[in-house]
Amino acid sequence: MTKRIVWIVSTLLLVGLVGCNADTVEEVDPESGTFTLTIEHVFNDTPLELSVDYTTEAGLTVHFTQLRYWVSNVVLTDAEGLSFAVPESYYLFEQTGTGLRNSVIITGVPPGDYTGVTFSIGVDVDHNHSLDTLVGELDAGVDMSWSWSSGFIFLKAEGNYWNDVEQTMNVFKAHLGFDDLYKTVDISLEGSIRVDKTHGGRLVLSAETSMLFDDMDMTVDHSIVGGSEDSPAGTMAENYASCFSVQSTGSRKN
Amino acid sequence: MTLTPTGWLRIVGLLLLLPACTPSDSGALFPVPENLGSVLPSPERNPLTVDGVELGRALFYDPILSGNNQVSCSSCHKQELAFSDGEQFSTAGVSGNLLLRHTPALINLAWMDGYFWDGGSFDLESQVYGPLEHVDEMHQNLSELEQELADHPYYPQMFLKAFPEDGITIPNLVRALAQFQRTLISADSxxxxxxxxxxxxxxxxxxxxxxxxxxxxxxxxxxxxxxxxxxxxxxxxxxxxxxxxxxxxxxxxxxxxxxxxxxxxxxxxxxxxxxxxxxxxxxxxxxxxxxxxxxxxxxxxxxxxxxxxxxxxxxxxxxxxxxxxxxxxxxxxxxxxxxxxxxxxxxxxxxx
Incomplete structure (x- = not known):
């Protein structure tokens, strides 16, 4: 622990010394390691494929054409309750027609045995409305922000659902955002994940995408833009906040 | 040559600008009519500078900002109409489609804390993305725009003068446009x-x-x-x-x-x-x-x-x-x- 305090103090000193050029200085703790966070998209426990029809437990037939979301503000917590907030952690996870990005390698993680991971889906209020203060992977030019209401689309799910009345597959789109829908996910691990300069930590989560449609009436709510807590957008946000579970953990010697 | 008090203020103001990380005194460079207020409001992260405003002004009038290089901010915000357009709904965008809301005049914007008719944008910097990207307005792809600016005869230098740390970036572009628009002060009626x-x-x-x-x-x-x-x-x-x-x-x-x-x-x-x-x-x-x-x-x-x-x-x-x-x-x-x-x-x- 002393080491971590020394590291923080020395960083503060450096920031003080170099003044406004601090953000160009890369401070690397020689003891630090990496932590890989992966989120596997599944539907009814099988790997999600785009444009393939699935049926939810409630009997809704759907397929996705794209799924994109911001993973932000990752915090790793160790057995002693000490936590490491990953700086500028804003990542765009996506499964689209052009590819899959569902993993990030976090570097500079202080050595420790980590037992919990916290992250959010979406962008916190401090970074959600000024589209010129972009940190991490936040980018206002990747079709994951709104211009009419300056802010980021937290999660975008598009595809088709079976409309029983019209007896056809109709389009659905859910573009969820607005500050109320910023959701934080807490994952506690049964064991711990070792990270140090010789061990890279690894956590694989499952995102059960069928849960997005829990308690949703798609024949009515097939086009959602924005969102408040007490609306179908709010229901879907609760759904994605609870769809993550641990698939596997590990620590790999470099 | 003798300097007027304003002249001295300008020089002092410029000196204040030299250490880039100190917030500059925009007030000395861009004076505010006393019946509007004592300072020209601007976010701490984007203080007005002479070079920033000049860059913003060049960009405001340049159709390079649009996807087809034919539409500029000034296509709808015309100075002779107090930066409005006289139309009910504009069709001056890249698609030629009728817009859904009326073009607002650009007057004393620095004092507003919300932009668009419904205040959907919290600051002028973020507001820029609206018209810039909308299919019926300038319909610009931001990475293509960055490339066009980098290949341009004078923008690379202007961006470096205005933003010495990183030059051409989209956030700097929207900041320059915001700076220029904050200087559009009207109080001489x-x-x-x-x-x-x-x-x-x-x-x-x-x-x-x-x-x-x-x-x-x-x-x-x-x-x-x-x-x-x-x-x-x-x-x-x-x-x-x-x-x-x-x-x-x-x-x-x-x-x-x-x-x-x-x-x-x-x-x-x-x-x-x-x-x-x-x-x-x-x-x-x-x-x-x-x-x-x-x-x-x-x-x-x-x-x-x-x-x-x-x-x-x-x-x-x-x-x-x-x-x-x-x-x-x-x-x-x-x-x-x-x-x-x-x-x-x-x-x-x-x-x-």
């Missing part, structure tokens, strides 16, 4: 001369000003900004359909608060005589129509502003035709001719 020097308004205009206050216009269009920078429902409609992503909800489209349904930004009345047509949907062609709306045609709804209620609860502001016409005479004294001709705001064509 006959009314302003009257306030600052004690004379400038005729006796008829003064009668009109008196009525402007008596008939409650000034309760929302508060002098000297002639707006209170809030959002209000001025009784235009009694139904608020949800199509076009709740377009007709106005402010509530952004806040999702039912109490905000039908509310729009209270616009400044500066230069109002040359920024027709009026309202977010430009439904009124003349100031007479606007004032007659407040007299006779206010629509009842849950959110209509209480200022419009008579003591008996009915809606309307009572005035005679003569009183209405006198108010309009006063409104014309809010025209700032210098704003429309100030070369510091004009197209810097030929700039190298």
């Amino acid at each position: 006959p009314y302003d001369l009257h306030i600052r020097q004690g004379s400038g308004l005729t006796s008829i205009e003064l009668l009109g000003f008196d009525l402007f206050k008596k008939k409650k216009c000034a309760n929302c269009h508060v002098p000297d900004h002639f707006t209170d920078y809030t959002y209000r429902n001025n009784g235009l409609d009694d139904t608020f359909p949800e199509d076009h992503e709740r377009l007709a909800w106005g402010r509530a489209r952004i806040t999702l608060d039912p109490a905000d349904i039908g509310k729009y930004k209270v616009p400044t009345l500066r230069n109002v005589a040359i920024t027709a047509p009026y309202m977010h949907d430009a439904r009124f062609m003349t100031l007479t129509q606007v004032l007659d709306h407040y007299r006779f045609h206010l629509a009842e709804s849950d959110t209509v502003d209480a200022e419009f209620r008579r003591d008996d609860g009915s809606l309307g502001i009572d005035m005679t035709d003569e009183e209405r016409d006198l108010i309009i005479v006063f409104l014309k004294a809010l025209n700032d001719d210098g704003f429309m001709s100030n070369t510091a705001f004009s197209d810097p064509e030929g700039l190298q």
Whole structure:
């Protein structure tokens, strides 16, 4: 622990010394390691494929054409309750027609045995409305922000659902955002994940995408833009906040 | 050569700019008319600099910002019309499609804390992305724009001068545009001369000003900004359909608060005589129509502003035709001719 305090103090000193050029200085703790966070998209426990029809437990037939979301503000917590907030952690996870990005390698993680991971889906209020203060992977030019209401689309799910009345597959789109829908996910691990300069930590989560449609009436709510807590957008946000579970953990010697 | 006090201030201001991480004193470089305030507001992260404003001005007039390189900010925001366009709904965008809301005039923007008619954008920097990317406005791809600017004969140097740390980036582009737009200050109308020097308004205009206050216009269009920078429902409609992503909800489209349904930004009345047509949907062609709306045609709804209620609860502001016409005479004294001709705001064509 002393080491971590020394590291923080020395960083503060450096920031003080170099003044406004601090953000160009890369401070690397020689003891630090990496932590890989992966989120596997599944539907009814099988790997999600785009444009393939699935049926939810409630009997809704759907397929996705794209799924994109911001993973932000990752915090790793160790057995002693000490936590490491990953700086500028804003990542765009996506499964689209052009590819899959569902993993990030976090570097500079202080050595420790980590037992919990916290992250959010979406962008916190401090970074959600000024589209010129972009940190991490936040980018206002990747079709994951709104211009009419300056802010980021937290999660975008598009595809088709079976409309029983019209007896056809109709389009659905859910573009969820607005500050109320910023959701934080807490994952506690049964064991711990070792990270140090010789061990890279690894956590694989499952995102059960069928849960997005829990308690949703798609024949009515097939086009959602924005969102408040007490609306179908709010229901879907609760759904994605609870769809993550641990698939596997590990620590790999470099 | 002797320097005037302002000259010295400018030099001191420039010296203050030298250490890049110290917030600069924009006030010394961009003075504010005293009846508007003491400082020109700007976010700490984007203080005004001479080079930033100059870059913003060049970009404002340059169609390079649009996807087809034919539409600039000034295609809809024309200086001769106080940076409005005189149209009900613009078709000047890349697609030629009719826009859904009326082009607002750009006047004293630095004091606003929300942009667009419903305040959907929290700062001028973020506002830029709206017109820049919208398919019916400039329809620009941001990475292509970055490349075009990098290949341009003078923008790389201008960006480096304005933003020495990282030069051409989209955030710097929107910051430069915001800086320029914050300098679009209008406060040199006959009314302003009257306030600052004690004379400038005729006796008829003064009668009109008196009525402007008596008939409650000034309760929302508060002098000297002639707006209170809030959002209000001025009784235009009694139904608020949800199509076009709740377009007709106005402010509530952004806040999702039912109490905000039908509310729009209270616009400044500066230069109002040359920024027709009026309202977010430009439904009124003349100031007479606007004032007659407040007299006779206010629509009842849950959110209509209480200022419009008579003591008996009915809606309307009572005035005679003569009183209405006198108010309009006063409104014309809010025209700032210098704003429309100030070369510091004009197209810097030929700039190298």
